[in-house]
Structures are given as structure tokens and as C-alpha cells.
Amino acid sequence: MSKGQKQIQSGFETYGVKDYVVIQKGDTKIAITGAFGKDSLKCAPTCELLFKDPVEAVKDTVEKIKKNEKVDMIVCVSHCGTWEDENKSEDELLAKNVKDIDLIISGHTHSELKEPIQHENTYIVSCGEYGKNIGSLSLKQNSNGRWDLSSYELIPVSENIQPDEKTQNRIDELMDTVDANYLADFGYTRSEVLAQNDIEFNSLEDLCSKHEESNLGQIIADSFAYAADSVNVAVVPSGTIRDTYTKGDITVEDVYNSFSLGIGKDGIAGYPLISTYLTGKELKLAAEVDASVSDFMTTARLYSSGLNFTYNPNRMILNKVTDCYLTKDGQRIEIQDNQLYHVVTDLYTGQMLGSVNKMSYGLLSFEPKDKEGNPIENLEDHIIKEDGKELKAWDAIARYMCSFDDTDGDGIANVSKYYASTHEHKVVDDSKNIIDLIKKPNKFSAMIVTIVLVIILLIVLLILLIRRIVRKIRKKNK
Known part of the structure; x- marks a missing residue:
């Protein structure tokens, strides 16, 4: 052995x-x-x-x-x-x-x-x-x-179902160990109120059924950008979001449940945030993949902080995005294809980029880089740390919740009214006007059109060949 x-x-x-x-x-x-x-x-x-x-x-x-x-x-x-x-x-x-x-x-x-x-x-x-x-x-x-x-x-499962007393007591004992053995290291308790909320956030079902801007995805993406330094873009896919936020108190437990997946290199529960760099061309590609592919794989829908785009669902696949740009302090910034941009996401999402490359056979290629532009071989080496400790994604959300203003004067933050409306992070242009459908073709649309034309040409040639063979057979039979 x-x-x-x-x-x-x-x-x-x-x-x-x-x-x-x-x-x-x-x-x-x-x-x-x-x-x-x-x-x-x-x-x-x-x-x-x-x-x-x-x-x-x-x-x-x-x-x-x-x-x-x-x-x-x-x-x-x-x-x-x-x-x-x-x-x-x-x-x-x-x-x-x-x-x-x-x-x-x-x-x-x-x-x-x-x-x-x-x-x-x-x-x-x-x-x-x-x-x-x-x-x-x-x-x-x-x-x-x-x-x-x-x-x-x-x-x-609802509040109307009475818990089994013995089982509930055991659950409570285990939850106490969560406070003592896990959350204490982050300075929290599970019942601690981080913020008060009176905004209706999207449900998890909304993330699957509606391909549009989501205030649930947005607040989490903004949390990642808030917790990291000098970020151009922060990204969160819908599949990593595990719960929404209801009206009333938002506790540490609520926040953890909303992003509870995974484990870090440190062996501690919770995916950490990672710091990577992508080119402007890759950022535009990310928007295009989201616009074109996420209806087939709803867990891959992207919500971003700093990256805005408009897409038309009626356009050709991989050519649906008609406008894509960055924003900072409310100002539009044009994306430069060859420039590097600082991107923050969670470890799992970063690791899934390789799957996009494999599934598309290299046609859709993302290559995370360091700040010098060198390809990253191991994303775990680029986990964001503070005093040697991994910055967990859920902790970034908790910090963001605490950062809001105390508008009620009761010593507790109130979730910003900003999230009560949309802000053109992802705009759906449902136009079926022929000009809107064919304007701004990209390399993917050119490739698809070429493939379709080749297929049509082959079909025509095949038909002509069959007709020629049929004619020869008829001549022989006369």
C-alpha cells in the first residue's frame, strides 16, 4: 500500500x-x-x-x-x-x-x-x-x-409546528457552542442586532425567476466592495446567496445564513473574500456571460458593485450586452479593454471561473491575475486577510450592515433607503426593433453568423449533390 x-x-x-x-x-x-x-x-x-x-x-x-x-x-x-x-x-x-x-x-x-x-x-x-x-x-x-x-x-415548516422539546434543547445547546467556539472569534453573538430594516428585499425565488437588478444581490456585492480596499468591481453570483433579509431586526444569524457556504484555507467555516484582477475585456465578457448564459444556469446570475450594463434578451446569444461601464461615486467610467481592474469576490466564485473556461472549451476565457498582471496559479494565495485572519464573506456583509446611519437615533444602524429602488446596475432593454437587435455586433455574433452561413451552404451543396445523383439515376433508367 x-x-x-x-x-x-x-x-x-x-x-x-x-x-x-x-x-x-x-x-x-x-x-x-x-x-x-x-x-x-x-x-x-x-x-x-x-x-x-x-x-x-x-x-x-x-x-x-x-x-x-x-x-x-x-x-x-x-x-x-x-x-x-x-x-x-x-x-x-x-x-x-x-x-x-x-x-x-x-x-x-x-x-x-x-x-x-x-x-x-x-x-x-x-x-x-x-x-x-x-x-x-x-x-x-x-x-x-x-x-x-x-x-x-x-x-x-412554519412557526405553527411545535418543536420537539428534547430535540430543541439539544439544538439550543449546539447553538450556544456556535457563539462560544465560532462567532466569538469574530466579535459577534448570533442574536446580536446589526441593523434594522424596513425594505422589501428580493426573495431567493426572485433571483431564479427574474433576470434583472436585485437589491438582495446588490447589497451583498456592495458589502464585498465596502470591506476590501480600492475595489473597482465586486461580484456575487445568485447561487452563493442562501437567504434573504426580512423586515425588522437583521441579526448576525440572519447575515450568516444569507452567505453560509464553504470553508476557507484556514479550515474555518465560511468562504473568504479573494482579491484578483481582470482586464476590462474580461469584465465585459463577464457581463455578456451573465446576459446570455444565466437564463440556462440561474445559479450563475451575477450581481455586481461598480459594474453596470444594459442587455437586450432578444439579441443573439453572446451579443446581448449593448452597454457596459464602471461607476464610482455615481460617475460613469468607460472600461478600457487592456487595463487591469481590481475585482473582489468570494473564493468559491473565483474557483468556478475555471469551470467557465472548460465548459466553453476556451471560447469564454477568464484568467484571474495579480496586480502586476501575472496569472494566478492558486486563488487561496490571494485570500484577503486582516491581522493574519481570513476576511469571511459573511463578515463583510455584517460590517456593511453596521456601517449604515442610525436614522432613528436608537443606537442601531438602519438599512439605507438606497436599496429600496434600482440604480441601473443591470438594465433590461426588451426592444425588438431590428436596428436594436443588430447594432454593435461583436466577435461572437460574427462567429455564430459565419457558422450558420457555413451550415446553410453545406445544406445547399448537399441538396445540389442529391439532385445531381437523382438525375443520373433517372438517365440510366431511361
Whole structure:
């Protein structure tokens, strides 16, 4: 066994990772295994683990279960997900190809399945996102040893549901450790009020359904710019935002929940901010990618501080942006293609830039640089630090909340009225005028038009060739 293999084995032993576990519930023995999907892996650009094909891996594990265990039910807890397209829906592919699974509890895609998906004897269930629902189901074993669904419901989680006292006490104990072992290092407590808010912020559903300026995305992007030094542009994608802000008190817990993802190089929870540089040409490309691609991948919608643009959704893909510029103190600044601009974002977003390059086969290329213009090899080396400590993204938001004026005179900041309206950070020009649709063509539109013309030419040539062949055949038959 090599040193690397020993380290892997040690890690699995440390964390108690197993292919499956068997639990006893009453008279029923249940084998539980897990799966991590292909799309999930694409969303984890820095993952250092190697994964087998999920279908093949689960199939192998199920065979082990059937060989070594006498169980009544096999359950797969999956992070593969479901999609509307059945042929791309990973958990449905899992159900079709590993028929001995009785139940797949699906995650990753945040699907809220009002009714289970069924493929032969396998049921797929999913209760949505962010703990909004609890899924409840009952299964009854039939004469063939498989299971029939007898009931299924998604129960919305609300204040009307009374918590289990014992469970709630345990949660409270754990939350106390959050204050003592985590937030104290940042100078906060979870219930500390940072600001008072009377503004209606966009919901998470708005970020997915509306491709326009968002005051929720804007306040977070502005927070990043506020916490860092000499920033030209700060960027936050919608997929990293995990909660909105309601009216009333905004606490440390609220802010942390809004940007709770990840971990830093320091091993401490929370993605840190990173400092990078992009050229003006790359900033314009970022706006174009947002305008053209984010309707297909809503988690990639961008909200920025300092970068403003106008786009027309009716224009050709990758040529939708009609105006793009920087702002500082309310003043318009034209972007210079070859100039370097200081960009701040969170570590995860920076790491995902490489995925854009790969997915577009280099056509859409971003290369984060240092302030001298040298390509950055490791983004973790460019984490923003203060006194040796990483500046966490959620902490930047907390600081920004505290920075607002105390307009009520009660010693607590009030969220600025600035966020009650939009400010042309992202303008949608829905014109269908032919002039507006074809003006300002770029290299991408030229490439697409060229490709279309080549395809048309090939079709015409093919038709002419077929006609010539048909004529020859007719002449021979006369």
C-alpha cells in the first residue's frame, strides 16, 4: 500500500465513511447507501476526491448488500438530483439502472416533488430546499418483498409546528457552542442586532425567476466592495446567496445564513473574500456571460458593485450586452479593454471561473491575475486577510450592515433607503426593433453568423449533390 493509499484509508477511518449502513426500525431492516452526482462534482471545482460513476458505484454497493446482508429495504440518500428532462435526471437514471433500490431520497437540485417519481419498484422523493419542508411517507411491503407507497406529503415548516422539546434543547445547546467556539472569534453573538430594516428585499425565488437588478444581490456585492480596499468591481453570483433579509431586526444569524457556504484555507467555516484582477475585456465578457448564459444556469446570475450594463434578451446569444461601464461615486467610467481592474469576490466564485473556461472549451476565457498582471496559479494565495485572519464573506456583509446611519437615533444602524429602488446596475432593454437587435455586433455574433452561413451552404451543396445523383439515376433508367 502506497503512502497516498494509507492516507486515504486513514481519512476514511477517521470520518467513519462506509459503503453502506444497516439500521433496524421495528421489524424492518434497512440498508442505507449514498451517491454523489456528476453535476454535483461540477459544482465543487476544488474537490480533491475521485468519484466513480454514481450509477456503477451504487450498483456495486447494492450487490454487496444483497450478498452480505438480509435486509427488507434498500434506501439511497442521493446528492445527484432530478431534472425535467428524464434522460438527464441523474436520480431517475439511478432508479432505472439499479432496480433493487426501493427508495431514493434525492438532493442537490432543490426539487420540490409534490408527488414521488416512480420507476418500476423504485420511488424518488425530494422535499425542496433550505428546510422549507419536511417530507413524510409510508411504505407497505407487498407479497413480492418490494414496497408500495401508501402515503406521501410535504409538510411546510412554519412557526405553527411545535418543536420537539428534547430535540430543541439539544439544538439550543449546539447553538450556544456556535457563539462560544465560532462567532466569538469574530466579535459577534448570533442574536446580536446589526441593523434594522424596513425594505422589501428580493426573495431567493426572485433571483431564479427574474433576470434583472436585485437589491438582495446588490447589497451583498456592495458589502464585498465596502470591506476590501480600492475595489473597482465586486461580484456575487445568485447561487452563493442562501437567504434573504426580512423586515425588522437583521441579526448576525440572519447575515450568516444569507452567505453560509464553504470553508476557507484556514479550515474555518465560511468562504473568504479573494482579491484578483481582470482586464476590462474580461469584465465585459463577464457581463455578456451573465446576459446570455444565466437564463440556462440561474445559479450563475451575477450581481455586481461598480459594474453596470444594459442587455437586450432578444439579441443573439453572446451579443446581448449593448452597454457596459464602471461607476464610482455615481460617475460613469468607460472600461478600457487592456487595463487591469481590481475585482473582489468570494473564493468559491473565483474557483468556478475555471469551470467557465472548460465548459466553453476556451471560447469564454477568464484568467484571474495579480496586480502586476501575472496569472494566478492558486486563488487561496490571494485570500484577503486582516491581522493574519481570513476576511469571511459573511463578515463583510455584517460590517456593511453596521456601517449604515442610525436614522432613528436608537443606537442601531438602519438599512439605507438606497436599496429600496434600482440604480441601473443591470438594465433590461426588451426592444425588438431590428436596428436594436443588430447594432454593435461583436466577435461572437460574427462567429455564430459565419457558422450558420457555413451550415446553410453545406445544406445547399448537399441538396445540389442529391439532385445531381437523382438525375443520373433517372438517365440510366431511361
